[in-house]
Amino acid sequence: MDGAWVYLVTGGCGFVGERIVELLSRQDYIKEVRVFDSVAREEVEKLSTATTRVTVMRGDIRDAGALLAAMRGAHVVLHTAAVVDYRGTLPFGEMRAVNVGGTENVLRACCVLSIPYLLYTSSIAAVGPNTSCEPLLRSDFDNQLTPLLRAQHQDTFCAGELARTKQEESLARVMGTGIMLTPQHPTIIENASVSLNPWETGTAEIPSDNAAPV
Template sequence: MAGWSCLVTGAGGFLGQRIVRFLLEEKELQEIRALDKFFRPELREEFSNPKHRTKLTILDGDILDKKCLKRACQGISVVIHAASLIDVVNAVRRETVMDVNLKGTQLLLEACIQADVPIFIYTSSLEVAGPNSFREIIQNGHEEEHRETRWTSAYPYSKKLAEKAVLAADGWTLQSGGTLRTCALRPMYIYGEGSPFLYAQMTHALKNNGILKYDTKLSIANPVYVGNVAWAHVLASRALRDPEKAPTVRGQFYYISDDTPHQSYGEFNYTLGKEWGFCLDSRISLPVSLQYWIAFLLEIVSFLISPIYKYQPSVTRHLVTLSNSVFTFSYKKAQQDLGYEPLFSWEEAKQKTIQWIGSLVEQHKEALKTR
């Protein structure tokens, strides 16, 4: 596909901006359109002054704006749909999460059909596969197991339905008579510089004398570096543009992990933060089964009083399960079909992330001085 063009949604986000940077290095890519509702000023400046041969166009727009999506897709060869509303604590209205993650995806698929965009790559989530129970142990899982979340919480449910919609759209007839090719990528827990989850964990700890929360002792996760996830998207775009590889990749989903050591979320945060004086909370935490039933009771209370008061429990059964499960997956299928190999080693990813956490520590110190 000589002289191709690409639209990236969520291009101002943690993952999206890195996908854009990788795409700028792609041969024969004539234009990148970076769509998002918000771009940080420094990122807008970076994208407005690219030192590359590829044209980079910033589009300020909403994933729910049909007219915006129609304009954004005109003349585009590949759509990478990374825009998403991530909410694992149910802090956002359910309708809002469902609209952005599911309806937005459906509208974008329709825009692709109308604009004759032949390739659609969806950034899915590990959560579409589970975990469904903290008692179930899944290690080095793979795509052939066809795992599916049973949670109805807005985030995993919306991502599951959106992924199904994308994969079911493979083979749809485009306006001009061509055929739509789709695939989905399911990254593990994504970390790296600018991670909103790491930022929340570290800033909370800084306000608590450097003590990191450690209520996830029983979990085993395989975090994946953001640069490797972005790279996987580029490889997926190459595969779906390749006449030989495309038939194998079409309509498929792929787990994306790397060589980051498998460990609990708390231990992982400690590994990244110990150089800056962070330590794990040594207090004894409640048994996971007790946490689960407390969460269940809080959910019942929330439901019972919902007609008169909107009460959002601080913890839910879904969150307890997510935070305390053994749930890891292999990237062998992505390796086989997409040619995926982690671009960044664990040591590289670790050092980059540790340096960024160090900058958060320095900012905190400066803030204390100005008080």
């Protein structure tokens, strides 16, 4: 590494994103970590080190122009920004605009700017759950849903899962463009101070091991 790499983290002021920023800031080969978030918290910039500067930029991934400007000059993008709705209270249109439209903006910007590396935090909801415990294909998505989820399939409670599936389809379209794309599908991320859903509170923390280069 030549010590001049620039990383950009969408959603870098969130729980997962901030932890990623903290780990990246410890890497001597990274010159700058840019944080692009609609809720910009300036205290995240305090994660800067002697070798790595952390810069917080306020912006919305639905704003393609602002996103393109923020990503210019970056070598690696880590896309963690998303809307999560455990209670089914958000309109599907809003979730789709952020989770699908915003992700498509990130992908387009990577293509326009020839950014070679993109790591995307998706969700296990994009591929399950199902009754057979086998990987889901588009052809059997509806057939493999549990009876409860099949009934909820048209409900806003499943809007997040449907939006995530659309995200995966958008990601598939950039394969072969030269971008090194790495989707991740975590089931759940826990922290003692974070309420995960209406019935559960996490008790574990993300380990503090140093991050490996992408």
